[in-house]
Amino acid sequence: MTDVEKKVMVRLCAKILTETKLYDTDMEVRNLIDWICVSEQIKANNNTIRNLTGEYKKIEPDCREGVRTQLERMKELCKERNNLYEKQNDLKGQKQKIEKSLER
Template sequence: MTDMEKKIIVRLCAKILLETDLYDTDIEVRNLIDWICVSEQIKTNNNEIRKLTGEYKQIEPKCREGVREELERMKELCKERDRLYEKQNNLRGKRQEIERVLE
């Protein structure tokens, strides 16, 4: 499925939800929509993790030369990456719970 198709599906779901009470009354609809939202959060987190890792790799050589400012930024990047990994694990757990309900 292309990104455009995914966006259209999400927009369609949002439109249906605005016009109906399906999200509140149908647990399967709620779980399907929650699964889509959690999956998108995982994708966004993965992109951010890759971005932070790329920046880290660019900074690392300078750090080895003894640049203190770069070292501090690396520490910040590691903390943020670790926070995102933790969030990612929580999101995966939530998605697995939703998948179990959908089965």
């Protein structure tokens, strides 16, 4: 059944229901209509999920690459900081030696 055929059938059913009290009086009719409504909500949710997943998959590689770049920069910063700490300790040692020699 094509989408157009489905739409025509749904419109026909809706027209029949608005002109009669079938939805209120016939439990099978109510269940069939409720089933159609729930099925359409499920389809809509699945389409939204697919769209969100597609968007996520488009964005993910760039994010991962950005994170990878940032992690590399963080490693560089930590290495530079550690080198400066070592230099600081060396300088403090030199300073203490100079201070000791000045005390004499």
